[in-house]
Amino acid sequence: MTENKVQFGIKNVHYAVATEGTDGQFTYAAPVAFPGAVSLTLEARGEQADFYADDRVYYTSSTNTGYSGTLTVATLLQQFRVDVLGDELSADGVLTETSNAKPKTVALLFEFDGDVKATRHALYNVTISRPGLTGQTKGETTEPGTQELAFVAAPTIDGVVKRSTTGETEDVVYNAWYSSVFQPVVVPAP
Numbered sequence: 001m002t003e004n005k006v007q008f009g010i011k012n013v014h015y016a017v018a019t020e021g022t023d024g025q026f027t028y029a030a031p032v033a034f035p036g037a038v039s040l041t042l043e044a045r046g047e048q049a050d051f052y053a054d055d056r057v058y059y060t061s062s063t064n065t066g067y068s069g070t071l072t073v074a075t076l077l078q079q080f081r082v083d084v085l086g087d088e089l090s091a092d093g094v095l096t097e098t099s100n101a102k103p104k105t106v107a108l109l110f111e112f113d114g115d116v117k118a119t120r121h122a123l124y125n126v127t128i129s130r131p132g133l134t135g136q137t138k139g140e141t142t143e144p145g146t147q148e149l150a151f152v153a154a155p156t157i158d159g160v161v162k163r164s165t166t167g168e169t170e171d172v173v174y175n176a177w178y179s180s181v182f183q184p185v186v187v188p189a190p
Helices: 078-085 171-175
Strands: 007-020 026-028 037-044 048-053 056-062 067-073 105-114 119-128 147-153 162-164
Touching: 007 037, 007 078, 007 119, 026 105
Parallel strands: none
Antiparallel strands: 007 026, 007 105, 037 067, 048 056, 067 147, 105 119, 119 147, 119 162
């Protein structure tokens, strides 16, 4: 299959709440659709270190500690606030944010469109910060507001930061990307 030459847009954002086992490995709940994605930015985290010898850079090492990012959305879903941010919904329909809420770790799934086929991505160890709140008056035209979610996508205990589909991804894997968080099948060595 041909690879994409360009990418554009963001859509099909989903989150899956993670549960960490005693061994440090994550298991994930079923992904939940998070409509209204406006933009997503990922900034690489890590450092490069140069070692000098013989009057030159003799060795360079780099670390990959994941990404810091921002997901801008049209509005936050109530279910997301409860599932991920730890807000409490009372029986009478009032949403309460508390100072002792513990945000949950999630997998964040999304895709960027391309000239051939959308590339689907999964970040596996994402912690999302609670957003601020802004609003402004309406003028002659009405522009919808957005909300920004800052997050950190760190490596899992086994070093996985992100997985992405390619032009060679099997249809069964590609089509099931939002049904469950992709975990490769590991075949034991003979």
